[in-house]
Amino acid sequence: xxxxxxxxxxxxxxxxxxxxxxxxxxxxxxxxxxxxxxxxxxxxxxxxxxxxxxxxxxxxxxxxxxxxxxxxxxxxxxxxxxxxxxxxxxxxxxxxxxxxxxxxxxxxxxxxxxxxxxxxxxxxxxxxxxxxxxxxxxxxxxxxxxxxxxxxxxxxxxxxxxxxxxxxxxxxxxxxxxxxxxxxxxxxxxxxxxxxxxxxxxxxxxxxxxxxxxxxxxxxxxxxxxxxxxxxxxxxxxxxxxxxxxxxxxxxxxxxxxxxxxxxxxxxxxxxxxxxxxxxxxxxxxxxxxxxxxxxxxxxxxxxxxxxxxxxxxxxxxxxxxxxxxxxxxx
Amino acid sequence: xxxxxxxxxxxxxxxxxxxxxxxxxxxxxxxxxxxxxxxxxxxxxxxxxxxxxxxxxxxxxxxxxxxxxxxxxxxxxxxxxxxxxxxxxxxxxxxxxxxxxxxxxxxxxxxxxxxxxxxxxxxxxxxxxxxxxxxxxxxxxxxxxxxxxxxxxxxxxxxxxxxxxxxxxxxxxxxxxxxxxxxxxxxxxxxxxxxxxxxxxxxxxxxxxxxxxxxxxxxxxxxxxxxxxxxxxxxxxxxxxxxxxxxxxxxxxxxxxxxxxxxxxxxxxxxxxxxxxxxxxxxxxxxxxxxxxxxxxxxxxxxxxxxxxxxxxxxxxxxxxxxxxxxxxxx
Numbered sequence: 001x002x003x004x005x006x007x008x009x010x011x012x013x014x015x016x017x018x019x020x021x022x023x024x025x026x027x028x029x030x031x032x033x034x035x036x037x038x039x040x041x042x043x044x045x046x047x048x049x050x051x052x053x054x055x056x057x058x059x060x061x062x063x064x065x066x067x068x069x070x071x072x073x074x075x076x077x078x079x080x081x082x083x084x085x086x087x088x089x090x091x092x093x094x095x096x097x098x099x100x101x102x103x104x105x106x107x108x109x110x111x112x113x114x115x116x117x118x119x120x121x122x123x124x125x126x127x128x129x130x131x132x133x134x135x136x137x138x139x140x141x142x143x144x145x146x147x148x149x150x151x152x153x154x155x156x157x158x159x160x161x162x163x164x165x166x167x168x169x170x171x172x173x174x175x176x177x178x179x180x181x182x183x184x185x186x187x188x189x190x191x192x193x194x195x196x197x198x199x200x201x202x203x204x205x206x207x208x209x210x211x212x213x214x215x216x217x218x219x220x221x222x223x224x225x226x227x228x229x230x231x232x233x234x235x236x237x238x239x240x241x242x243x244x245x246x247x248x249x250x251x252x253x254x255x256x257x258x259x260x261x262x263x264x265x266x267x268x269x270x271x272x273x274x275x276x277x278x279x280x281x282x283x284x285x286x287x288x289x290x291x292x293x294x295x296x297x298x299x300x301x302x303x304x305x306x307x308x309x310x311x312x313x314x315x316x317x318x319x320x321x322x323x324x325x326x327x328x329x330x331x
Numbered sequence: 332x333x334x335x336x337x338x339x340x341x342x343x344x345x346x347x348x349x350x351x352x353x354x355x356x357x358x359x360x361x362x363x364x365x366x367x368x369x370x371x372x373x374x375x376x377x378x379x380x381x382x383x384x385x386x387x388x389x390x391x392x393x394x395x396x397x398x399x400x401x402x403x404x405x406x407x408x409x410x411x412x413x414x415x416x417x418x419x420x421x422x423x424x425x426x427x428x429x430x431x432x433x434x435x436x437x438x439x440x441x442x443x444x445x446x447x448x449x450x451x452x453x454x455x456x457x458x459x460x461x462x463x464x465x466x467x468x469x470x471x472x473x474x475x476x477x478x479x480x481x482x483x484x485x486x487x488x489x490x491x492x493x494x495x496x497x498x499x500x501x502x503x504x505x506x507x508x509x510x511x512x513x514x515x516x517x518x519x520x521x522x523x524x525x526x527x528x529x530x531x532x533x534x535x536x537x538x539x540x541x542x543x544x545x546x547x548x549x550x551x552x553x554x555x556x557x558x559x560x561x562x563x564x565x566x567x568x569x570x571x572x573x574x575x576x577x578x579x580x581x582x583x584x585x586x587x588x589x590x591x592x593x594x595x596x597x598x599x600x601x602x603x604x605x606x607x608x609x610x611x612x613x614x615x616x617x618x619x620x621x622x623x624x625x626x627x628x629x630x631x632x633x634x635x636x637x638x639x640x641x642x643x644x645x646x647x648x649x650x651x652x653x654x655x656x657x658x659x660x661x662x
Contacts, residue, residue, distance in 0.1 A: 145518040180560075259588060
């Protein structure tokens with residue numbers, strides 16, 4: 001199986017991306033196509049090409065994180081994001097992994113690969129895992145700022161199918177993010193969505209509140225892309241802030257008491273939190289409902305996160321996720 | 332100045348509420364009216380009545396946290412929340428503090444005291460303070476699930492006036508919570524609100540994202556009550572989770588290395604985080620745009636938080652906040 005990897009997107013591109021891709025090629029049974037500026041890629045990965053089955057596909061343009069998605073995709077046909085999604089479209093790669101501009105990746109995938117039959121609004125699913133008890137999928141994490149109730153009900157189905165197929169969760173618990181647990185709470189969107197989910201075949205556990213996100217109450221957390229994006233970034237911001245303060249405090253303490261910082265970080269759980277919460281290890285997100293396998297790695301992904309995202313991409317392609325989604329949306 | 336305090340609302344009612352009220356009566360120049368079940372209140376506070384100028388007003392009914400706000404307020408005219416807001420209405424108290432059901436408190440205040448002239452949608456302002464650099468006011472934190480752009484623009488004005496009058500912030504920076512910093516980002520509500528805020532006389536700094544909440548970028552964070560409530564509870568949930576884990580880890584570590592836990596908690600900043608983040612010390616929230624001074628203390632308030640909320644109530648009444656808001660809304 002060949003997986004295309006965007007080497008121009010993300011904060012640590014291209015070095016960490018290439019490093020992660022090479023790791024993945026070594027550890028998993030995948031062949032890698034590196035998409036990006038070919039002169040650089042030959043320098044970084046040239047010596048691994050034959051041995052590990054690594055290809056290079058040139059993409060001279062780069063879409064920056066601050067660029068407007070639609071304009072950027074339209075005006076940069078030779079950008080790594082557009083070239084990468086085209087490789088999936090043409091069957092040259094089974095999946096595409098990018099840590100670049102989320103909006104552009106989403107729009108490029110949507111424009112090139114289209115929606116799965118029966119899906120109105122593809123969405124972004126973000127894997128968050130705060131208490132370590134298992135994957136929690138927040139969907140939509142930012143693709144659709146304005147939504148209707150049937151869109152949210154579809155996000156719930158997409159998320160359930162994803163967790164079942166990729167994480168082998170039998171009957172994922174679906175929670176509707178809301179400003180209260182009572183059935184009648186919420187804005188109009190949440191109230192109407194609640195009714196749709198209640199009537200659905202999903203394992204709907206009702207409304208959940210903000211504090212329940214870190215409590216592991218639900219496996220799939222459904223919300224509109226506006227709220228989802230804000231909640232996700234709130235969690236990321238707070239986590240970074242805490243980890244930073246804790247690291248500073250730990251250094252002071254370990255100096256004052258002449259203790260090994262390593263033991264402190266281990267016993268206090270700093271290490272495992274860092275792993276769980278930090279983007280660098282978090283793996284990837286997924287574009288759900290797109291007719292092709294496109295994986296979004298976090299913009300701050302380093303080599304290990306890129307490797308994890310590639311593993312996720314491999315799994316997604318192997319399980320035929322798109323086909324499963326299509327079948328279920330026609331039920 | 333006399334302040335009415337709801338002794339039937341909140342997780343630690345009535346004991347911690349009464350304790351906090353007595354502390355406030357001792358420390359600040361306020362007289363207190365305890366509102367609640369009189370038999371209990373005479374037992375708890377009877378001996379302080381003469382000396383500290385504490386009154387007791389009977390309220391035989393209690394509105395629970397899970398009750399529907401409108402129904403509860405209508406069907407329980409002798410509840411502490413309704414009786415307390417009536418005391419403000421009748422001029423028997425300058426302000427009312429409650430740790431009870433937020434929705435019911437808001438609805439009771441709105442129904443009894445009404446809106447300030449010129450205000451369409453009173454809102455809840457929640458004070459969050461993550462990095463310790465100063466107060467950050469999130470508004471609306473839950474009163475209005477469905478909003479229009481002019482409502483959000485009004486929330487921005489209410490929040491600015493509040494921080495200026497109560498916290499002496501000269502020109503509070505107003506940020507619009509959004510799923511991207513670019514002007515055109517957001518759902519329709521956010522996009523249209525952005526334009527209104529741009530044209531306003533407020534110190535509008537533009538869109539801010541979830542991660543900026545903990546970064547202290549803005550003093551007033553404006554959003555609809557649905558998103559605001561979810562974000563606030565997400566922060567609370569995550570903070571509780573971290574503090575709990577950290578305390579557990581700290582105990583293990585201090586045992587293993589025979590170190591005083593107190594020093595560890597101090598050096599790691601656990602103490603100051605606990606204070607800043609935990610509800611117990613967080614003071615209160617405010618109902619903005621209500622024609623009278625009503626302060627919402629967090630449901631998990633203990634004595635110190637109640638005392639802080641009473642101090643806030645005193646300040647709010649002294650500064651004539653409602654009058655200031657009225658003047659400015661007519662400008």
